[in-house]
Amino acid sequence: MSESIPMDLVGIRVELPTNTPIMLLREKGGDRYLPIWIGTPEATAIALAHDGIQTKRPLTHDLVTSLIEELGATVDGVVVTELRGGTFYADLTVSVGNKTYHISSRPSDAVAIAVRTDAPLFADKDLLDEAGVHIQDHEDEDEIEKFKEFLESVDPTDFEAGS
Numbered sequence: 001m002s003e004s005i006p007m008d009l010v011g012i013r014v015e016l017p018t019n020t021p022i023m024l025l026r027e028k029g030g031d032r033y034l035p036i037w038i039g040t041p042e043a044t045a046i047a048l049a050h051d052g053i054q055t056k057r058p059l060t061h062d063l064v065t066s067l068i069e070e071l072g073a074t075v076d077g078v079v080v081t082e083l084r085g086g087t088f089y090a091d092l093t094v095s096v097g098n099k100t101y102h103i104s105s106r107p108s109d110a111v112a113i114a115v116r117t118d119a120p121l122f123a124d125k126d127l128l129d130e131a132g133v134h135i136q137d138h139e140d141e142d143e144i145e146k147f148k149e150f151l152e153s154v155d156p157t158d159f160e161a162g163s
Contacts, residue, residue, distance in 0.1 A: 004079050004122035012047045032132035034123055036088050042108035049115040061112040075119040078110040083131050
């Protein structure tokens with residue numbers, strides 16, 4: 001595996017016309033974005049935590065976070081590791097005492113937990129080189145509009161290997 005690049009969670013967007021949620025990660029201090037198609041429940045869980053909204057009852061990711069904390073563990077971070085067959089993969093890194101565990105996870109679940117625990121996000125450099133989308137100046141409205149048009153025109157199958 002190559003080095004890991006620090007990422008920020010930009011937020012959740014909805015691809016039109018299919019109304020498919022996309023989790024959007026951005027390279028810290030860079031111009032590459034990583035769009036990852038996710039399910040609606042995970043999009044809701046990430047968006048609520050990202051916006052600091054508390055639900056009356058814990059969601060599944062809140063429960064997992066509580067279990068991690070009650071067991072004396074900490075979430076060290078999330079690395080989106082690869083894109084295989086049109087599916088993104090991630091590792092959730094959790095430490096308990098002097099032991100560290102790398103738990104295979106869907107990126108959306110791992111990010112939903114990371115947002116709740118303030119854990120850092122990363123993407124594998126090779127993955128970001130392969131699937132990252134460049135935006136020169138994220139403050140430039142023309143570039144942002146082009147990116148929005150790109151999101152509206154792509155399909156998750158566009159990211160399948162060999163496409």
